[in-house]
Amino acid sequence: MLTVRYFAGARAAAGGVTSEEIAAGSLEELARVLTDRHGERLGLVMKAASFLVDGLTCHDRRAVLPAGATVDVLPPFAGG
Template sequence: MTLPTLTVRYFAGARAAANGTRDEAVDAATLDELKVLLTDRHGERLGVVLKAASFLVDGLTCHDQSAPLPTGATVDILPPFAGG
């Protein structure tokens, strides 16, 4: 089985936790799989952020972390923001 290649974009605290990475290509089938892969790649600091983050898949909020991701999708990682 070939995994979908995704573009992952990091914002705010997620970018800081990924050591300043703005975006990168990743092969993952679901958001659950993506979170594990990114934690392994960048460390537990990012893993903590990913547990609280929101995810946009091609601009749409994705709540089902086990749903299949389409090949070529862009996944935006948005940590919780302070303020109001």
């Protein structure tokens, strides 16, 4: 199981959920599971989001996620 934490627009797209437990082996699989659970709005955010896995940036959406990891979903931020 993974702990997924949502920030900013990702939290809004997940219906206000701040975190939840999910079973997934990769970020690619996580995006599918979360889209099925919360809808296409979150799916679109997931396509553009950056991810931290246990505090480290992860760009490889096919990399194996360690059991018990915390995944932060960080949507693109506006502003300067």
